[in-house]
Every structure is written in structure tokens, then in C-alpha cells.
Amino acid sequence: MSLTDLPKSSIEIITDTPSDRLAVSPVVTDPDIKADIAKFRTMLDNYLAGDLDEDVFRVFRLTNGIYGQRQGGQNQMVRVRMPFGAITADQLDMLAAVSEKYSRGWGHITTRQNIQMHFIQLPEIPEVLEHFGSVGLTSREACGDTIRNVQGCHLAGACPFEILDISAWAEAANEHFLRNPLGQRLPRKFKINFSGCDIDCGQALFNDAGVVASARRLDDGTVEAGFRVFVAGGLGANPHAALLLEDFTTKEDLLPTLEAILRVFEQTGGRDNKLRARMKWVVDELGWEETQRRVLKARKLLPASATWPGGIPDVVTEKGDAPAGRATGVEPTAIGQGVSVKLRPRSAYDRWESANVVRGVAKGTVSAYAWCELGDITATQFRGIAAIIRDFNVDVRVSNRQNFVIRDLDETQLPSLFERLEALAMAEPGAELTRDVVSCPGADTCGLAVTQSRGLAKAIGEALEAEGLAEVGGVRVNISGCMNSCGQHHIADIGFFGAERRAHGKAAPGYQMLLGGYVGEGTIHFGDKALRLPAKTAAAATVRVMRRFVDEREAGEAFRSWMDRSGGAREIGKGLKDLDQFPTPIENPDFYIDFDETGPFVAEVGQSECAT
Numbered sequence: 001m002s003l004t005d006l007p008k009s010s011i012e013i014i015t016d017t018p019s020d021r022l023a024v025s026p027v028v029t030d031p032d033i034k035a036d037i038a039k040f041r042t043m044l045d046n047y048l049a050g051d052l053d054e055d056v057f058r059v060f061r062l063t064n065g066i067y068g069q070r071q072g073g074q075n076q077m078v079r080v081r082m083p084f085g086a087i088t089a090d091q092l093d094m095l096a097a098v099s100e101k102y103s104r105g106w107g108h109i110t111t112r113q114n115i116q117m118h119f120i121q122l123p124e125i126p127e128v129l130e131h132f133g134s135v136g137l138t139s140r141e142a143c144g145d146t147i148r149n150v151q152g153c154h155l156a157g158a159c160p161f162e163i164l165d166i167s168a169w170a171e172a173a174n175e176h177f178l179r180n181p182l183g184q185r186l187p188r189k190f191k192i193n194f195s196g197c198d199i200d201c202g203q204a205l206f207n208d209a210g211v212v213a214s215a216r217r218l219d220d221g222t223v224e225a226g227f228r229v230f231v232a233g234g235l236g237a238n239p240h241a242a243l244l245l246e247d248f249t250t251k252e253d254l255l256p257t258l259e260a261i262l263r264v265f266e267q268t269g270g271r272d273n274k275l276r277a278r279m280k281w282v283v284d285e286l287g288w289e290e291t292q293r294r295v296l297k298a299r300k301l302l303p304a305s306a307t308w309p310g311g312i313p314d315v316v317t318e319k320g321d322a323p324a325g326r327a328t329g330v331e332p333t334a335i336g337q338g339v340s341v342k343l344r345p346r347s348a349y350d351r352w353e354s355a356n357v358v359r360g361v362a363k364g365t366v367s368a369y370a371w372c373e374l375g376d377i378t379a380t381q382f383r384g385i386a387a388i389i390r391d392f393n394v395d396v397r398v399s400n401r402q403n404f405v406i407r408d409l410d411e412t413q414l415p416s417l418f419e420r421l422e423a424l425a426m427a428e429p430g431a432e433l434t435r436d437v438v439s440c441p442g443a444d445t446c447g448l449a450v451t452q453s454r455g456l457a458k459a460i461g462e463a464l465e466a467e468g469l470a471e472v473g474g475v476r477v478n479i480s481g482c483m484n485s486c487g488q489h490h491i492a493d494i495g496f497f498g499a500e501r502r503a504h505g506k507a508a509p510g511y512q513m514l515l516g517g518y519v520g521e522g523t524i525h526f527g528d529k530a531l532r533l534p535a536k537t538a539a540a541a542t543v544r545v546m547r548r549f550v551d552e553r554e555a556g557e558a559f560r561s562w563m564d565r566s567g568g569a570r571e572i573g574k575g576l577k578d579l580d581q582f583p584t585p586i587e588n589p590d591f592y593i594d595f596d597e598t599g600p601f602v603a604e605v606g607q608s609e610c611a612t
Contacts, residue, residue: 022097026134033133036140040064041126065139070447074122079142084152084170085113085397089386094135096382102128109375109402111488114149118445147183150174152194153202154399158367158407160332160360162196162323164213164225170194172313187269188277198521199336205242205524206233208279209261216248226250229257232279235485239526240280255309260299325362332360335432337476337520349418355429367407370421371430374439374457375402384424435470437461442481449481450603451498451509455595463539469546475559490526491517493559500603503582509535509594509601515569516560530573536591537579
């Protein structure tokens, strides 16, 4: 269903209009956010007056989460930080109002738990930031060469498998590093991520600093909970698996360890070549043993610095980090890549409940996914989720697969919740099914994108639905509009990244297909190249691979295992070679026009503001 096809019944959930919500002048109470907005207004005035150099303003703009679009002019994307995916009802209402007044009536969830809006005009940015700031939202350091939004598992505190609830730890890291002087002019972006167990829903293994809750048994027989910290992971054109810093990191040492990693990056990261400036290139330059030595030495000496964050953070002491635990007599529901999801072929409610509800928490609550097609949320949907928070007295978080997770529910609320989500077109069984295709914004707005990745994502979803394959569990499809992997194509079972193709003397949209990507349980596999395809046959290739997997897999077999058993990605790709054929422009001109476009394909790549 497209964004313009919401059922009329969903209109009843609207609680206000942009004129109602934005009529009153915003009051920003957070002094830091207020100071950020005041400085942005001053810098913008200077820039518009011609008194501030373009390059200086661009760096400042990106540091404040404002990203220029491929359309140029005054069109801007505004990205809002959502630390560990947490979001409130008031914030959702404000996102709805801003999207209608300043943007296109909808927002987009990113794979790093941010929410962003496009086509906001540059002179209006200070107003938008004030409205966001009035509900505690900030875009500060959501883009640019900074410490990006601190991610955390969206099921933290609601996962029956977790060792620690990492919510307060992620919040503490966000508080420590946001606006931290160490992170304002880094060589390149720096990403921190938290997971509460080895399932690694937070995807720690491809971040600059990835944290996974762990435990060790002490000599006296007691068990101490702490962490394993991974360093120098990354995707992009040159993916790199993160490396384990040490066997066990205590709670007291966690924030000092993260700061030590940051300090080594700030001091040794390359500043002359943006393409080789991430933490993974520090390891490439220094070697792992030397990088490890420097991090541990920096941590040892950190108590002498003014920024030492040692000990248990106050927010962790106040909010706690005890795991959710498993409920007695309840079989816990696992959600994750490679986990088989069995749908009962009965009512729509039964199918949704089988695929989107997570159970098994000791405190007796359940969680449910609200599916957001392509990560997009309309103003009506923003308001609908806000109303659910208030009416059901629940907590909501944003997931890294571009959905909402509604937490702290009880069993009796599930039927009513389903009805509310169905009215919002958010009740499709999606969370970990093939229907849940992930895509970056692509050439719709990104200056670096080569292809319209969102259009392909929609085409793949429709093709899987038509073939009865949309509800295959545990298999992920991810798409990026270029090789930079904002859509995280490297770690998907079936991944695509956009590329220009040439056929019959003409440019045409195309994709590289990768197979077998996986992250979880302390393991990461980057997808292997299968073959290149025209954009217009990529959906058919996905269907063919999925059909073969469903027909050939053994009971409970994961996609990667099946792929390896079938000869690998290249061998599977051989069975798709007939799809790598371009008709002449006269025979089928559609092959030379990208999704959602009307004219001939042109690979227009602008100046890099890659900031995801």
C-alpha cells in the first residue's frame, strides 16, 4: 500500500492539525538545544547575507543534522536523533505537524534509528528546529563528522534473551558524547551501538564501537554482567568486521573504553582522504595489535583527563539495567535474522500475532511491531502511534529495520492494538518477513545515489506478494542506491546496490546482487557478489532466489547455510544469467528509465554529503 492509499478509517485517529500544533510559538526549555538553535539562526543569517563561506556553512550545517538534497537550491533533509530508538507521544505528534507544514506529509525511519524529513527549505530550518526542540528533539550531530546517533536494541528491556537492559547505558553514552568537544571535528563519522545479548539486534559488529552485553563467572562462583566491546566495524564500499577489544569489559570501564576508542580515532584517523578516514582505516594503517594497545593505554590514563566518565553512570543507577528475564511457562519468541517465523494460515489477526508479537518476558508484558512500509510514516500514522502510546499506556521505540516497536503491552490489549494498527495500514505481518524490505532514500533525494532504490524495494515487495513469498520468515532484503551501504545491503540475505549499466550505447539503471549477508551471535558475513542485473529484472531475480530457497532448504535451515550448500553466491547467480539481458531501447524503453522516473536514466552523482 502506498502512502496515499491509507484507509479512510485512519482519519479518525488524527488528534490535531499542523495549524493547531504549530499555532503557538514553540518554547524550548533545554538550554543546550536552545543554544544550538540560536547559533544555527546566526550562522544561517550570515550565510544568506554572503558573510559566511559556503564550505564553512556546509560543515556547520551537517554537524547540525541538515543535509543538502540532490535537488539543490534550498531543499534540505533534516535528520532528528532518536537515541536507542526512544520516542514519546508528544514527539510523534510534533513530527506529524512538522511533516505537514514544512515537508511532504511524511517522514522516514533510517537504519540507524533516526527520523528524517525531506524538502524542508533552508530559511525555515530554524523554525523547524524550534518546534522539534519544544518536545526535546534535536538534530545536533545526526550528520557530519561527529559521533552519530547512539543506537540500541529496540527490544532492550523487553527481550527474554538479554543479559542486560542496555537502554540506560545507551542513554548514558548519548549524554556523554553529544556536544562533547572531542567529537566535533572528527576525521569522519563515528558510530556507537548497543545490544543486550548475542542475538545482536543492535548490529554491533559493523560499528566503530559496538557494545554487546556479556557475563563472566568469577572465582567465587558468582556471575558478573558486563560487556564485550568491538572496534572498527563498518560497511560502505569496503566493509570491515569489528574486532573484539578484550574478553570482558566491566560496567565501570564501559564509558571510559568508548571514550578511549574515540580518542585514538580523533588522534590517528586520516584527515586528508575522506574515503580512508573511518576507524576501520586506522586499523588498516596501524594494525590491530597497535590499535588495541593504544586504546587500552588511553583508557588507563583517562582518569587524569577532565572528561573521564568512569564509574556507573548516574542514569544507569537511577533507571537500572536488570534484564527483562524469561517468563515461567512461556516459550520465548525470538526475532532476528535467520529465525524461522511460522504463520498460521488463518485470520489476519492470527498472522499478525504470529509474526509481529514478541513474548516471554518475566514481567508479563509483550511487544508488537508496527510495520512501516519502506520505513515511511505519514502524519496520520505518526499521530496514530502517539494515540496508541497514550491510550494503551505503552512505550514505543524505532527499530533499525525501519519499524515501530510497541512495548509494555499485556495480552488483553493485542486485539484492540491490531485493530488500531490495521486502520493505520501498519498491521501487515512484517517485522522479520521478506515483505519487510529495507531501503535507503536513494536517488529520490540523495546526491550520491545512482538509482531509485525505493522504487526497486516497492517492486520487490509487490513481486514477493504476487508469488506468495512475502511471508517467508527470517530472510532479509536490503537495498542501497549506491555502494555506500546506507541501506546496509552487505548484511542482508539478499542485498542490492545501485550502479550504472551500459547497453546498446545507452545508460541504464542497474544493480549488483549480493547473497548471504548475516550479522548476529558474534558472527558477521558480508554478502558475496552473485551477478549484476538491470534494475527492471532485480525483482524477478529476488523471487527466483526466494523460490529456490523455500523449495530446497532443510528444516530450520538459514539462508546462508543453504547458499553455501548450493555452491555459493556465484553458482546461484549462474541460474539468473538470463535476467542479465537488456533489450534494445526500441524493444523495451522501460529498461532505460529508472523506477519512479519518466525520462531516460542519467547517473547524476553530486558532491558528497553522504551522512547516514
